[in-house]
Amino acid sequence: xxxxxxxxxxxxxxxxxxxxxxxxxxxxxxxxxxxxxxxxxxxxxxxxxxxxxxxxxxxxxxxxxxxxxxxxxxxxxxxxxxxxxxxxxxxxxxxxxxxxxxxxxxxxxxxxxxxxxxxxxxxxxxxxxxxxxxxxxxxxxxxxxxxxxxxxxxxxxxxxxxxxxxxxxxxxxxxxxxxxxxxxxxxxxxxxxxxxxxxxxxxxxxxxxxxxxxxxxxxxxxxxxxxxxxxxxxxxxxxxxxxxxxxxxxxxxxxxxxxxxxxxxxxxxxxxxxxxxxxxxxxxxxxxxxxxxxxxxxxxxxxxxxxxxxxxxxxxxxxxxxxxxxxxxxxxxxxxxxxxxxxxxxxxxxxxxxxxxxxxxxxxxxxxxxxxxxxxxxxxxxxxxxxxxxxxxxxxxxxxxxxxxxxxxxxxxxxxxxxxxxxxxxxxxxxxxxxxxxxxxxxxxxxxxxxxxxxxxxxxxxxxxxxxx
Ligand SMILES: Cc1cc2nc3c(=O)[nH]c(=O)nc-3n(C[C@H](O)[C@H](O)[C@H](O)COP(=O)(O)OP(=O)(O)OC[C@H]3O[C@@H](n4cnc5c(N)ncnc54)[C@H](O)[C@@H]3O)c2cc1C
Numbered sequence: 001x002x003x004x005x006x007x008x009x010x011x012x013x014x015x016x017x018x019x020x021x022x023x024x025x026x027x028x029x030x031x032x033x034x035x036x037x038x039x040x041x042x043x044x045x046x047x048x049x050x051x052x053x054x055x056x057x058x059x060x061x062x063x064x065x066x067x068x069x070x071x072x073x074x075x076x077x078x079x080x081x082x083x084x085x086x087x088x089x090x091x092x093x094x095x096x097x098x099x100x101x102x103x104x105x106x107x108x109x110x111x112x113x114x115x116x117x118x119x120x121x122x123x124x125x126x127x128x129x130x131x132x133x134x135x136x137x138x139x140x141x142x143x144x145x146x147x148x149x150x151x152x153x154x155x156x157x158x159x160x161x162x163x164x165x166x167x168x169x170x171x172x173x174x175x176x177x178x179x180x181x182x183x184x185x186x187x188x189x190x191x192x193x194x195x196x197x198x199x200x201x202x203x204x205x206x207x208x209x210x211x212x213x214x215x216x217x218x219x220x221x222x223x224x225x226x227x228x229x230x231x232x233x234x235x236x237x238x239x240x241x242x243x244x245x246x247x248x249x250x251x252x253x254x255x256x257x258x259x260x261x262x263x264x265x266x267x268x269x270x271x272x273x274x275x276x277x278x279x280x281x282x283x284x285x286x287x288x289x290x291x292x293x294x295x296x297x298x299x300x301x302x303x304x305x306x307x308x309x310x311x312x313x314x315x316x317x318x319x320x321x322x323x324x325x326x327x328x329x330x331x332x333x334x335x336x337x338x339x340x341x342x343x344x345x346x347x348x349x350x351x352x353x354x355x356x357x358x359x360x361x362x363x364x365x366x367x368x369x370x371x372x373x374x375x376x377x378x379x380x381x382x383x384x385x386x387x388x389x390x391x392x393x394x395x396x397x398x399x400x401x402x403x404x405x406x407x408x409x410x411x412x413x414x415x416x417x418x419x420x421x422x423x424x425x426x427x428x429x430x431x432x433x434x435x436x437x438x439x440x441x442x443x444x445x446x447x448x449x450x451x452x453x454x455x456x457x458x459x460x461x462x463x464x465x466x467x468x469x
Contacts, residue, residue, distance in 0.1 A: 003344060003351050003352075004337070004340040004341045004343070004344050005337065005340070007340055007343075007344070007352075007353060007354050007355050008269070008336055008337065008340045008355050008358070010354065011269065011336070011354075011355040011356060011357055011358040012356060012357050012358070013330070013331065013357075013358055013359065014357055014359060015077060015078045015195070015268075015357065015359040015361070016268075016270040016304070016308065016310060016356070016357040016359070017072070017077055017078070017081075017193055017194055017195035017196070018072070018077060018195055019356075019357055020195075022195075022196070022199065023195070023199070024071075024199055024202065024203075026070040026071075026214040026215060027212050027213060027214045028213065028214070028215075029213055029214065029215040029216045029234065029235050030066065030213040030216040030233050030234065030235035030236045030238070031235050031236060032235075032236050033236045033237045033238070033239075034064060034211075034236060034237075034238045034239075035062075035238070035239045035240070036062045036063060036064040036211070036238065036239075036240050036241075037061050037062045037063065037240065037241050037242065038054060038061055038062070038063045038064075038240060038241065038242045038243070038244065038406070039063075039064050039065075039066070039229070039231055039238050039240035039242070039243045039244070040063060040064070040065040040066070040243075040244045040246055041065075041066055041218045041231075041243065041244065041245050041246060041247055042065075042066075042067065042074070042245065042246035042247045042248065042250075043065060043066075043067030043070070043071040043072070043073075043074075043198070043202070043212070043214065044071075044072070044074040044075060044076035044077070044198065044246065044248060044395070045076040045194075045197070045198065045391065045392065045395035045396065045399075046246035046248065046384050046385075046391075046395045046398050046399045046402070047065055047067070047244070047246035047399075048065075048071070048076075048198060048201040048202065048205065048399075049201070049395060049396040049399035049400075050244050050246060050384075050399035050400075050402055050403050051063050051065055051201075051205050051208075051210050052119065052201060052204065052205065052208075053396075053399055053400055053403055053408075054403050054408050055205070055208045055209075055210065057403070057408050057409045058408060058409075059208075061408075063205075063209075063210045063211070064210070064211045064212075064213065064238055064240070065205065065210055065211070065212045065213070066212075066213045066214075066216040066217075066218060066233060066238070067212070067213070067214045067215075067216065068215070068216065068217035068218070068234075068250075069214070069215065070214045070215070071198050071199065071202045071212070071214065072194070072195045072198035072199060074248060074249075074250065074361070074362070075248060075249065075361045075362055075363060075364070075391065076194055076195075076197075076198050076391075076392075076395070077194055077195045077198055077361075078194075078268075078359055078360070078361030079194050079361060079391075079392060080191075080268065080300045080302065080310060080312055080313075080392075081191050081192045081193060081194045081302065081310075081392065082134065082189075082191055082290055082292075082300060082302065082392060083113070083116075083129070083188075083189060083190050083191060083192050083392045083393050084134065084189050084390060084392065084393050084394075085106075085109040085110050085112065085113040085187050085188065085189055085393055086106075086109055086390060086393075086394070087105055087108060087109040087112060087370065087371070087393070087394040087397045087398075087418075088105050088109075088370040088394075088418065089369045089370040089387075089388055089389075089390045089394075090390070091106075093368075093369050093370065094106070094370075097368045097369070097370070097421075098416070098417045098418050098421070100417075101416055101417055101418060104416065105416075105418060108397065108413065109393070109394075109397070110187060110188075112393060112394075112396055112397040112400070113187065113188045113189070113393055114188065115396070116393060116396050117129065117188060120197070120200070123200065123201075123204045124200075125196070125197065125200030125201070125204070126196065126200070127192040127193055127196045127197045127200065128191075128192060128193040128196060128304070128305045129190055129191070129192045130190050130191050130192075130288060130290075130305075131188060131189075131190040132189075132190045132191060132288050132289060132290050132302075133183055133184050133185035133186070133187075133189050133190065133289075133290070134183075134184045134189050134290050134292065135172075135181050135182065135183045135184070135289040135290060135291050135292070136181065136182045136184075136291075136292055136293070136294040137169060137173075137175075137177075137178045137179075137180070137181045137291055137292070137293055137294060138178070138179045138180040138181070138294045139177055139178070139179060139293055139294070139295065139447075140179055140450050141179055141450070142450025142451060142452075143179065143180075143294050143295070143450055143451055144165075144166070144179040144180035146294070146450075146451055147163075147180050147181075147182050147294050148163060148180065150182065151163040151182045154182075154184075159184070159186060160184070160185050160186030160187075161182055161183065161184055161185070161186070162182070162183040162185060163180070163181070163182055163183075164180060164181040164182070164183065165180055166178065166179050166180060168181075169181035171283065172283065172284070172287040172289060173282060173283060173284040173287060173289055173291065174281065174282045174283045174284070174349070175282070175346045175347055176346075176348065177345060177346045181289075181291075182294075183289065189290075190290065191290045191302050191303075192392065193304070193305070194392060213233075213235070215234075216233050216234055216235055217233060217234045218231055218232075218233055218247075218253060219232045219233060219234060219253070220232040220253060221243065221253055221254070221381065223377055223380070224239055226378075227241060228240060228241050228380070229241075229242070229243050229377065229380050229381060231243060241380065242380055242381070242382075242406045242407070243380065243381045243382075244381075244382050244383065244384070244399075244402045244403065244406060245257060245381065245382070245383035245385070246383070246384060246385075246399070246402070247383075247385065248261070248362075248364040248385050248386070248387070248391075249261055249262075249263040249264075249325065249362040249363060249364035249365075249385075250263070250325055250362070251323070251325060252383070252385070254376060254381070254383070256374060256376065257374065257383050257385055259425035259426060260366055260367075260372045260374070260385060260386055260423055260425065260426075261364040261365060261366050261372070261385050261386040261426075262319060262323055262364075262365050262426050262432065262436065263319075263320075263323050263324070263325045263362045263363070263364060263365075264317055264318070264319050264362070264363045264364075264365050264389075264436075265317065265318045265319070265320065265324075265329055265330075265332070265335075265360050265361070265362055265363075266312060266313060266317045266360065266361055266362075266363050266389065267312060267316050267317070267318075267330075267332060267335040267336060267339060267358070267359070267360045268310055268311065268312030268313075268339070268358070268359055268360070268361075269310070269311045269312070269336065269339050269340060269343065269355045269357065269358050270304070270308050270309070270310045270311070270355065270356055270357040270358075271308050271309045271311075271350075271353050271354065271355055271356065272308065272353065272354050272355075272356045273306045273307050273308050274307045274308070274309070274350075274353065278349075278350055278353060279307065281349040281350065282347060282349060282350065284303065284309075285303055285307050288303055289302075290302045292313075293314075295447045295451075296443035296444075296446055296447050296451075297313070297314055297315045297317065297440070297443050297444055297447055298313055298314070299311065299312065299313045299314040299342065299346075300312055300313045301346075308356070309343075309347075311339060311343050312339070314338070314339065314342055315338070315440075315444050316332075316334075316335040316336075316338045316339050317363075317440075318332070318335065319433065319436045319437070319440075321429065321430070321433045322429055322433075323432075325362055329360065330359060330360035330361075332360060335360070336358045340355060363387075363388060363389045364385050364386045364387060364388065364391075365386065365388045365389070366385070366386030366388055366423050367423055367424040367425070367426060368386075368421075368423045368424070369388045369390075370386070370387065370388060370390065370394065370418075371384055371385065371386050371387050371391070371394060371395075371397075371398040371401070372384075372385055372386040372423040373398065373401045373402060373405060373419055374405075375405050375406075379405070379406065379407065380406075382402045382403075382405040382406045383402065384398035384399060384401055384402040385398075386423070400413070401413065401414070401419055405419075438456060439456065439457070439460065442454050442456040442457045443457070
């Protein structure tokens with residue numbers, strides 16, 4: 001059998017982060033009609049952080065959180081765990097989408113990150129946080145030159161960055177695929193175990209008196225008089241003064257939210273823990289960088305506390321016609337095979353290592369490539385969705401916007417374009433599918449050409465449109 005297929009053969013179809021005895025039993029589903037002040041729909045980072053922040057601002061708030069499956073079953077429990085302070089998907093996107101706000105958004109992102117980590121500490125949540133920054137690796141000489149130029153600009157602007165030429169990068173992480181690297185080591189960026197964050201927050205919420213119902217899907221939502229909302233759920237009806245939709249890439253019951261995001265599947269593999277001998281071959285567990293290709297369709301790869309490698313992204317990300325979100329789409333053999341093959345192109349010295357886990361999750365991509373907030377029903381319903389592959393840290397800030405829009409200590413952040421500027425809706429099918437497929441192919445081609453953008457991408461740039469994950 002071909003080595004990469006051999007390595008994949010016994011991989012368990014389960015997110016690495018879920019594959020642990022720490023996974024709590026799901027709480028009972030809703031089984032009667034209920035009343036509350038705030039209903040939160042969605043048990044991922046956004047929903048959980050929203051509940052925590054409301055409780056911090058108004059300890060006596062009566063909150064119910066419902067989750068259609070179990071806490072951390074969405075993107076939050078399936079992600080790469082790269083914790084970034086950027087709340088608008090990186091500097092370039094921030095400057096492009098919200099001119100004049102970059103500095104303020106950067107400050108807010110840093111503050112969000114500080115509060116994020118302080119909260120974990122305050123509540124004793126051991127999220128396996130590692131303060132390793134983030135490192136981009138160039139995969140060809142032209143990209144290495146572009147990366148060096150970016151490094152010089154960042155350094156001149158005062159950023160805490162380190163450039164590695166080919167040899168230096170390979171001393172940090174030994175891969176023949178690497179031509180250069182740039183380590184962003186400032187701030188508090190790093191990696192976490194995402195399910196540990198979700199389950200830790202869940203436990204805290206229960207202690208704070210939040211009622212949580214798992215296996216409970218929101219089916220419909222309508223006003224009940226002028227003051228409250230009626231949420232029809234599997235198992236009962238919840239009457240609530242306010243509702244926060246924290247459902248991200250999953251089909252929303254509100255058309256406005258549905259048109260804001262497209263669900264993009266992103267797949268990952270995790271290896272078994274590396275042996276001492278394997279560690280010696282790649283050096284990486286000593287530097288512990290959290291890595292991403294300096295590419296459009298980038299792989300992201302990191303180490304876990306027990307020295308496994310998680311490996312995802314690249315050209316195996318998929319948008320399925322009509323925005324498929326069915327869990328069966330996690331079963332994508334061709335995507336896993338592609339990931340496995342590419343893994344050994346980066347780390348041929350690891351031939352023989354086995355993949356223990358394979359899984360997929362859904363990214364909510366918005367046309368502005370960062371979160372989209374909104375309100376409906378005279379401010380009684382709010383949402384925060386669409387983090388576009390950059391939501392581990394940003395979802396805490398998205399949750400803050402969501403609850404402030406609902407009236408929990410609103411602050412001046414609500415005046416930012418980041419909140420007030422409407423996001424362009426995605427085009428309807430079949431144009432959406434055709435556009436995304438065309439763009440993905442063009443991005444893959446550009447990556448193979450040292451980043452040179454072809455006609456289609458230049459046209460999109462001119463029209464102020466694009467696609468990223
Ligand atoms: C494979 C993958 C890798 C990623 N890697 C990273 C990374 O390394 N760094 C980073 O910053 N970001 C990453 N992201 C993005 C990040 O994970 C998300 O932006 C973030 O988790 C979004 O959190 P959320 O709570 O808004 O959404 P989710 O975690 O998706 O939660 C939404 C929840 O709502 C529930 N729900 C939906 N509809 C209903 C309903 N009708 N009734 C009840 N419940 C409902 C869902 O079941 C789900 O649990 C990644 C995403 C994926 C998929």
